[in-house]
Amino acid sequence: MIIRSLKVTNFRNYDNFNITLGSKMNIFIGNNASGKTNILESIAILGLTKSFRNGLDADVIKFGRKKAVIEGRVLNNKQIKDLKIEFLEKDKNIFVNNKKVKKYASYISNLNIIIFTPNDLDIIKGSPSIRRNLLNMALSQISYSYLVTYNEYNKILKTRNEYLKILFTNGIADKAYLDVLTDKLVEKAVLIYWERFKYLSLINSYISDIYNNITEDKRLLKIEYSPNISISSYEEEELRKVLINTYKKNYRRELSAGMTLFGPHRDDFSFIMDNNIDMKIYASEGQQKCAVLAYKLASIPIFKENNGTNPVLLLDDIFSELDLTKRNKLLKYVSRDIQSIITTTDLKNISKKTLDSAVIFKVNEGKVERS
Ligand SMILES: Nc1ncnc2c1ncn2[C@@H]1O[C@H](COP(=O)(O)OP(=O)(O)OP(=O)(O)O)[C@@H](O)[C@H]1O
Ligand SMILES: [Mg+2]
Known part of the structure; x- marks a missing residue:
């Protein structure tokens, strides 16, 4: 399973962006509070219909706006599907190929994700x-x-x-x-x-x-x-x-x-x-x-x-607390035959070989650019 493209409108700190993702490793680099986790959140929502962050659905709508939209094109077993989720102040609408979905339970299979965020450190303790x-x-x-x-x-x-x-x-x-x-x-x-x-x-x-x-x-x-x-x-x-x-x-x-x-x-x-x-x-x-x-x-x-298909792997702020060897070992492990979307504040000490095979995006105060 691969996310080909991702488009958001009035989502969190973004007015809008529309990006094409690589089919293997994608790395989003940016300073604190630039909007990296928000990108992973938008993908997680597209998969699971709700956020991993606590709070209300409507919290994802950009301050002062009325409607947030997340759209993604997903390729799975040679089939393309257009997924869309709209958040209104008191409502949420989900579409597959522009058809409205009523049962969320049947929607979940369209985009499988596995996500790791810094909050997951709470999983053990x-x-x-x-x-x-x-x-x-x-x-x-x-x-x-x-x-x-x-x-x-x-x-x-x-x-x-x-x-x-x-x-x-x-x-x-x-x-x-x-x-x-x-x-x-x-x-x-x-x-x-x-x-x-x-x-x-x-x-x-x-x-x-x-x-x-x-x-x-x-x-x-x-x-x-x-x-x-x-x-x-x-x-x-x-x-x-x-x-x-x-x-x-x-x-x-x-x-x-x-x-x-x-x-x-x-x-x-x-x-x-x-x-x-x-x-x-x-x-x-x-x-x-x-x-x-x-x-x-x-x-x-x-x-x-x-x-019958790999999920998309989302890794938020993955390098903090990991020493150099572990960073590179983890990336080597991840870079196999799966699409991954990784966020980090810096690429210090990451091997050139890994970086050469990755698509890099720069995130800067609500703007995303492929570099
Ligand atoms: N509904 C919203 N409208 C506007 N801005 C929002 C909204 N929700 C969150 N934000 C802002 O989005 C910004 C980016 O948040 P995000 O968590 O994506 O940062 P980050 O790049 O992951 O930072 P860090 O490296 O510290 O984890 C924050 O400044 C946050 O206050
Ligand atoms: Mg973050």
């Missing part, structure tokens, strides 16, 4: 919800049924939580309805657990090699999936049995809490080094950055296997 979001972002792009199931799970979860509160305050309410909701929730949860387990197992088959490749650090790295139910296997029947028992056993607890305490909405996973070192507690800044990068890069072959 931050709260579990950050790691769950990460799983959802990847799985939504490789499995349509995951995305649909996940949305349905959240709807049932909300209803179940509301009903637990009703049961708690109103003694004569009907518990049978809670059982119906629990059964529905279990059906969705089983699929979510299975997909997450499968995905993280695949990540584990790549992550250590990639980590060693970019760091020269011969250590084992693995991801440990830790759902908050105790399971011996992720087989459908086993999962169903354990979940039903867990809800049965914890009925009183959930009732007094007024919410569902068990299930994939409470999932977590951790980064483990050399089989027993939890990186949450022990990792250095540089180790965290490399481990998260390895995790993200490990998802590339999984995307390829599932979707």
Whole structure:
């Protein structure tokens, strides 16, 4: 999958630009606050329909303007698609080949992206919800049924939580309805657990090699999936049995809490080094950055296997905190057969060979120019 061209209008600090991207490595250089992350953000939005930045959709509209537009031409399996997303103050419109899209879930497959931003350093040490979001972002792009199931799970979860509160305050309410909701929730949860387990197992088959490749650090790295139910296997029947028992056993607890305490909405996973070192507690800044990068890069072959095409790789401010050897090793790793879009404030010490094969753009106070 390749983004051929990108055009934005009234987006963040840009009036407009229209650029043609290279099919391999693209590097955007510019000072702080020149608009580099904004460019990656526009591409991420084009892929996922929403920003990785916190805030409202309308925040992307340039100050004082009424409408922001992001347009991209994507080449995938010899097919060209024109994608467009418009942001209005209270509305958002999505188009594929000028036809308006109603279901966002079906849109996501048009542009697959893997993104690394400096905020991702929180992935190892931050709260579990950050790691769950990460799983959802990847799985939504490789499995349509995951995305649909996940949305349905959240709807049932909300209803179940509301009903637990009703049961708690109103003694004569009907518990049978809670059982119906629990059964529905279990059906969705089983699929979510299975997909997450499968995905993280695949990540584990790549992550250590990639980590060693970019760091020269011969250590084992693995991801440990830790759902908050105790399971011996992720087989459908086993999962169903354990979940039903867990809800049965914890009925009183959930009732007094007024919410569902068990299930994939409470999932977590951790980064483990050399089989027993939890990186949450022990990792250095540089180790965290490399481990998260390895995790993200490990998802590339999984995307390829599932979707038959490579995703587009977005790397924001990639060189800070990496020493010279790692910078060049990372670039060498990335420069293979995938389109990448990289931002940096400088190209100090980057090997000439890598730079020769890249397309370089200069970003300067809301202007982008190919150099
Ligand atoms: N809606 C908006 N309208 C106008 N300007 C905005 C809007 N949102 C953000 N900006 C501005 O865009 C500018 C560029 O932001 P961006 O995050 O892309 O910078 P950057 O080049 O990535 O900088 P750094 O190297 O520090 O990460 C900032 O000055 C920011 O205040
Ligand atoms: Mg930035």
